[in-house]
Amino acid sequence: MPEHSSSTGDCPLAEGVLQALARVIDPEIRKPITELDMVGDVSVDPDGLASVVIKLTITGCPAATAIERDVRTATLGVAGVTAASIQVTVMSRDERSALTEKLRGPGGARQTQFGPDSLTRIYAVTSGKGGVGKSTLTANLAVALAARGLAVGIVDADVYGFSIPGILGLVHDGVAVKPTRVDDMILPPVGYDVKVISIGMFVDDNAAVAWRGPMLHRTITQFLSDVYFGDLDVLLLDLPPGTGDVAISVGQLLPHAEVLVVTTPQPAAADVAERSGVVARQTGQKIVGVIENMAGLPQPDGTVLELFGSGGGLEVARRLSEGQDAAVPLLASIPLSVALRSGGDAGAPIVLSDPADPASVAILAIAETLAARPRGLARRPLGVSPR
Numbered sequence: 001m002p003e004h005s006s007s008t009g010d011c012p013l014a015e016g017v018l019q020a021l022a023r024v025i026d027p028e029i030r031k032p033i034t035e036l037d038m039v040g041d042v043s044v045d046p047d048g049l050a051s052v053v054i055k056l057t058i059t060g061c062p063a064a065t066a067i068e069r070d071v072r073t074a075t076l077g078v079a080g081v082t083a084a085s086i087q088v089t090v091m092s093r094d095e096r097s098a099l100t101e102k103l104r105g106p107g108g109a110r111q112t113q114f115g116p117d118s119l120t121r122i123y124a125v126t127s128g129k130g131g132v133g134k135s136t137l138t139a140n141l142a143v144a145l146a147a148r149g150l151a152v153g154i155v156d157a158d159v160y161g162f163s164i165p166g167i168l169g170l171v172h173d174g175v176a177v178k179p180t181r182v183d184d185m186i187l188p189p190v191g192y193d194v195k196v197i198s199i200g201m202f203v204d205d206n207a208a209v210a211w212r213g214p215m216l217h218r219t220i221t222q223f224l225s226d227v228y229f230g231d232l233d234v235l236l237l238d239l240p241p242g243t244g245d246v247a248i249s250v251g252q253l254l255p256h257a258e259v260l261v262v263t264t265p266q267p268a269a270a271d272v273a274e275r276s277g278v279v280a281r282q283t284g285q286k287i288v289g290v291i292e293n294m295a296g297l298p299q300p301d302g303t304v305l306e307l308f309g310s311g312g313g314l315e316v317a318r319r320l321s322e323g324q325d326a327a328v329p330l331l332a333s334i335p336l337s338v339a340l341r342s343g344g345d346a347g348a349p350i351v352l353s354d355p356a357d358p359a360s361v362a363i364l365a366i367a368e369t370l371a372a373r374p375r376g377l378a379r380r381p382l383g384v385s386p387r
């Protein structure tokens with residue numbers, strides 16, 4: 001049984017309530033509230049009235065309403081409890097530091113959660129130029145992986161076009177949901193079971209970001225250290241298009257990240273797409289494969305409209321394979337899709353809302369390929385040498 005700071009006065013019914021509360025999950029941290037020491041005293045009087053004290057991390061925590069509701073439902077679900085009185089309080093400073101330490105490890109120290117020893121598979125999604133659908137694919141791929149039961153996070157590092165929050169329904173009235181802060185720990189908002197952190201959550205009014213390299217580097221470093229993602233199976237990074245400062249920072253901070261190169265079908269785009277892959281490789285990252293997006297649009301008469309030509313994805317894969325031990329595969333060719341575009345605008349990823357759309361089918365197939373790759377230290381240096 002996990003350690004907890006709650007007191008039940010050895011009352012069996014109160015113990016039952018505590019056990020039921022172990023099934024209440026904090027929607028932001030995604031762990032049972034009992035493990036997060038968010039449950040204070042629990043008692044049940046002889047008439048069956050249960051009194052539960054809940055300790056939130058901070059006042060006005062956006063998850064408060066959901067937690068209170070779930071605690072009430074769980075408490076009332078215990079046989080013998082006739083009514084529930086839930087008192088919502090806030091953790092003391094010491095309790096909060098104990099929690100951050102518990103989540104982040106000894107000292108609560110800021111450290112990169114995705115160092116070389118991490119078992120999380122990290123995919124940096126890159127493209128040669130903007131507007132090829134990199135963010136749309138990153139978001140839908142993340143949702144598809146999460147729907148398969150994997151723990152998934154996204155770092156939206158696309159400083160010039162931070163569109164991930166919108167695609168995942170985390171923008172309301174034009175403003176991105178702000179992450180909750182617990183002291184210096186940042187809790188990423190969750191959209192469709194995917195934990196998301198985005199530069200767009202830290203700028204006001206969708207303002208354009210004109211940051212120089214060092215500032216961008218600090219921001220990416222902070223995203224990887226101060227944002228509490230928990231134990232992820234997969235982390236996707238949406239990089240800005242091209243080969244700029246962010247791509248280089250990510251290459252330095254996460255040399256073990258693997259790269260997905262997104263390109264459009266016109267062969268003329270192959271040069272720039274190839275370049276983004278080559279830069280990633282120069283920082284030590286492995287290219288997992290190429291995704292061709294905006295391929296032929298099927299017409300009602302059965303013909304296919306190749307608005308952006310064809311063959312670009314295969315061409316980029318061929319060029320990136322040159323001189324390599326293993327060929328870089330073309331993972332998928334995703335057709336133009338009105339539903340994919342409108343789902344992105346509406347904050348409703350089509351892999352969930354319209355899984356039969358040909359674009360969804362292609363994205364779900366990529367998710368299947370990626371999910372089949374085991375989590376682990378494969379390919380990583382083990383720090384030992386043969387004798």
Ligand SMILES: Nc1ncnc2c1ncn2[C@@H]1O[C@H](COP(=O)(O)OP(=O)(O)OP(=O)(O)O)[C@@H](O)[C@H]1O
Binds near residue numbers: 161337
């Ligand atoms: N297969 C597709 N069919 C139709 N529309 C698409 C497709 N893929 C993406 N789009 C649309 O194209 C536009 C650009 O997509 P997106 O923002 O994902 O590109 P991006 O490569 O991330 O751009 P940037 O890096 O410049 O932000 C969006 O409106 C998106 O909905």
